[in-house]
Amino acid sequence: MAVATGVAVTPAGAQQGAPVSPPASPPASPVGPPEAGAIPTPLIGDFDGDGRADQLWYGPGSGPDHAWYGQGARSFSGRAVTVSGNYTPLVGDFNGDGRDDVLWYGPGSAADFLWQGTSGRGFVGRSLSIGGSYQPFVGDFDGDRRSDVFWFSPAGPDQVWYGTGAGFTGRQVSVTRPYLPVVGDFDANGTDDVLWYGPGTARDFFWRGTWSRTFLGVTLSVGKTYTPVVGDFGGDGHDDVYWHGSGATDDVVWRGRQGGAFEGSSTEPAGTTVPFAGDFDGDGADDLGWNDPGTAADRLWFGGSAGFTRRSVAVGGAYEPRVGDFDGDGRDDIFWFAGGDPRDVLWFAGAARGFSSRPSTLDPLPGPGIALRQSTLANQFNPYGYVAHAMGPTAADADSLGRQFGYSNSLEAFEHNYARGFRVFESDWVRLADGTVLSAHDGTESRYGLPPGVTFAEARREQLSGVYSAGGASGPPRHFTPLFAEDVPALLDAHPDLHLILDTKADHVAIARRFVQLTAGRADLLDRLMPHVADQSHLDQLRALYPIRNYVMALYRTQAFNRMDDDAVVDFVRRNRVPAVMMWFGTRNPALSLRDNMGEQRRYTPSFEARLRAAGAVTYVHSLKDTDTLRSFVDRGVGVYSNGPFPPFNTEVVPIEPNVGDAPLA
Numbered sequence: 001m002a003v004a005t006g007v008a009v010t011p012a013g014a015q016q017g018a019p020v021s022p023p024a025s026p027p028a029s030p031v032g033p034p035e036a037g038a039i040p041t042p043l044i045g046d047f048d049g050d051g052r053a054d055q056l057w058y059g060p061g062s063g064p065d066h067a068w069y070g071q072g073a074r075s076f077s078g079r080a081v082t083v084s085g086n087y088t089p090l091v092g093d094f095n096g097d098g099r100d101d102v103l104w105y106g107p108g109s110a111a112d113f114l115w116q117g118t119s120g121r122g123f124v125g126r127s128l129s130i131g132g133s134y135q136p137f138v139g140d141f142d143g144d145r146r147s148d149v150f151w152f153s154p155a156g157p158d159q160v161w162y163g164t165g166a167g168f169t170g171r172q173v174s175v176t177r178p179y180l181p182v183v184g185d186f187d188a189n190g191t192d193d194v195l196w197y198g199p200g201t202a203r204d205f206f207w208r209g210t211w212s213r214t215f216l217g218v219t220l221s222v223g224k225t226y227t228p229v230v231g232d233f234g235g236d237g238h239d240d241v242y243w244h245g246s247g248a249t250d251d252v253v254w255r256g257r258q259g260g261a262f263e264g265s266s267t268e269p270a271g272t273t274v275p276f277a278g279d280f281d282g283d284g285a286d287d288l289g290w291n292d293p294g295t296a297a298d299r300l301w302f303g304g305s306a307g308f309t310r311r312s313v314a315v316g317g318a319y320e321p322r323v324g325d326f327d328g329d330g331r332d333d334i335f336w337f338a339g340g341d342p343r344d345v346l347w348f349a350g351a352a353r354g355f356s357s358r359p360s361t362l363d364p365l366p367g368p369g370i371a372l373r374q375s376t377l378a379n380q381f382n383p384y385g386y387v388a389h390a391m392g393p394t395a396a397d398a399d400s401l402g403r404q405f406g407y408s409n410s411l412e413a414f415e416h417n418y419a420r421g422f423r424v425f426e427s428d429w430v431r432l433a434d435g436t437v438l439s440a441h442d443g444t445e446s447r448y449g450l451p452p453g454v455t456f457a458e459a460r461r462e463q464l465s466g467v468y469s470a471g472g473a474s475g476p477p478r479h480f481t482p483l484f485a486e487d488v489p490a491l492l493d494a495h496p497d498l499h500l501i502l503d504t505k506a507d508h509v510a511i512a513r514r515f516v517q518l519t520a521g522r523a524d525l526l527d528r529l530m531p532h533v534a535d536q537s538h539l540d541q542l543r544a545l546y547p548i549r550n551y552v553m554a555l556y557r558t559q560a561f562n563r564m565d566d567d568a569v570v571d572f573v574r575r576n577r578v579p580a581v582m583m584w585f586g587t588r589n590p591a592l593s594l595r596d597n598m599g600e601q602r603r604y605t606p607s608f609e610a611r612l613r614a615a616g617a618v619t620y621v622h623s624l625k626d627t628d629t630l631r632s633f634v635d636r637g638v639g640v641y642s643n644g645p646f647p648p649f650n651t652e653v654v655p656i657e658p659n660v661g662d663a664p665l666a
Helices: 375-381 411-420 485-496 508-517 537-547 566-576 596-599 606-614 627-637
Strands: 015-019 041-045 055-057 065-070 075-082 086-092 101-105 114-115 125-127 137-140 148-151 160-166 167-173 178-182 195-199 204-209 215-218 227-231 240-244 251-256 260-267 276-278 286-289 299-303 307-315 320-322 334-337 343-350 353-360 385-388 424-431 497-504 529-533 553-556 580-584 603-604 617-625 639-642
Touching: 041 101, 041 320, 041 497, 055 075, 055 320, 075 566, 086 137, 086 148, 101 125, 178 227, 178 240, 227 276, 227 286, 276 320, 299 537, 334 353, 375 617, 385 411, 411 485, 424 508, 485 497, 485 508, 497 508, 508 529, 508 537, 529 537, 537 566, 553 566, 553 639, 566 606, 596 603, 603 606, 606 617, 617 627, 627 639
Parallel strands: 385 424, 385 639, 424 497, 497 529, 529 553, 553 580, 580 617, 617 639
Antiparallel strands: 015 167, 041 055, 055 065, 065 075, 086 101, 101 114, 114 125, 137 148, 148 160, 160 167, 178 195, 195 204, 204 215, 227 240, 240 251, 251 260, 276 286, 286 299, 299 307, 320 334, 334 343, 343 353
16 A cells, blocks of 8 residues: 655755865774773674675773674684774765775764774774764765765754765754654665654654755655664565564555655564564565564564565574674674673574574673683782692692692692682693593603603503603602593583683694583683683684683793784784783893793783783783792782792792793794
8 A cells, every 4th residue: 555645845954064174083092901891882884895794893981892804704803993982883884985984973062083994904083073962874865875974853953964085065954853764765766765753643754865965855654653674675676664563563564666655564463572684595685583582483584576485593592683794695694692791693694594603702892701801800819810830739749848749730730729729720731642632731741651752642542541640759659630621521510610721732723622522612611711822823713613702812832933022912912802911921131032032931021011901901921939929920910820829828839840841833
């Protein structure tokens, strides 16, 4: 039925405005702690113009901000950004260069900024002066393929900023009443239109955008209270409106037609959940999706010229859907955003109207691993600032002089140091020839009863003696229970406050894959398994395995090769929101190379540590057995890998062996 007719009118007060003055770069500010501020909001746009949708995570106020760029391999590349303020963000390609931009609108007298996307996966910032309080929205109202901004003020004058290659050109318009603006190209003439919807019995209007930067207005009547969802559900080039009712109210679909008319049809109620739109099968017709909270059935309605084809799907939780073609295959994908600690989920659309699902960590807030939060070190340094290195020394392995043996990585070492108060443990891991993953440091094969010359890489589980024999000239043999990867899930379940740092000595990705398999992907366990990470390539490989949130950047793994100097490390931390960084405790000698400093166990400087902390990371130094040195770092708020000392610092004994050398990552 035809429902939209009326007399064409021109909005009162429309006139040519002056171009908006050109801007300057926004001020830079340090990145706050990852846990600061509110839960971020994902903004969807193609900010680098590569044909794949990206997500810019905006944390209001002092919350963390981050840009994630979609890639063809169904993954994302992260870049740090800093917004630092409370804004209403507007996304659109305002200069028509094929890359989406962000207009940061500060209501009232607050400063405003325009960030223009670049092909180099960054933004060029300019200041704007908007002034006033508006309810702005974006559309291409003149059809020039540049996004425009409609500054709608229900209680005051309105204006439209038309995007140009050099900025904006403004025109005044007058709406005069409070409405809910519904934007789309409903008449398929290449310009976006505005359907001014007054819920209930309020009067409604339809403004058709024109190439001459004016609007043609017609009256219409919606007549009931709905939530509108816009999409081209018929695939004919006309945007349509799905009017979603509530409860028993029938839903209505308005099909856009030429000349500014609509054809309406009713459909049965679809529940209380508001649907979202996207072209999930890539056929040119938009589809609708519903995610009902709890265990209720979720649905996808696939649009087409003959109407909707309905299919049930299972989302499995309450999420906020964000839609975009993140892999650039012509089909929209769904990012199910949970917010905060719960895992997010990515659905990549595929053939035959199916989806492939993978968990995601696009939320830049850290996971619930309290051991890697800056506030934890500031407020609860004991016990989370202390890491038991190689599970720490044990009481059972002291020799006749009371001196202890370290690097056992054994069950007894864990039990002893957990009882002392440690809650964060670093453990070394090697992979045997049969795929078994053992907690052991390379170079200690003889202590496991392996024949001389046999390495862990060559050994199989059945070759091990079954006990860790740490005997030697200092006294009689001492026996320990070796830990295997299979033991870890039960250990984590039995100790909910345990956090385990994984120092893999080789086969880094294969060992991580084994832990993912053994934990069955359980987020509550994986978030407390925190691997040492070397660089971007290593981190990307882990991200391809599972949604890693908690990890420690291990500088020794690249320092031996003169790689990742201070500036590169800080950049890596900012781009990836790295939760923690560990380095040698010795003060760096500027006269020596990175490699030579490593030979002397040096990397720390106060200025470097301060830069890492300002970038949001928790910092650790390793590995300390001298109580006075350890306490000096604690007093500075720096976490420590401890070879024994732990408060109250009067009962620990020093290992009789020197540190086993940490192996770099080739």
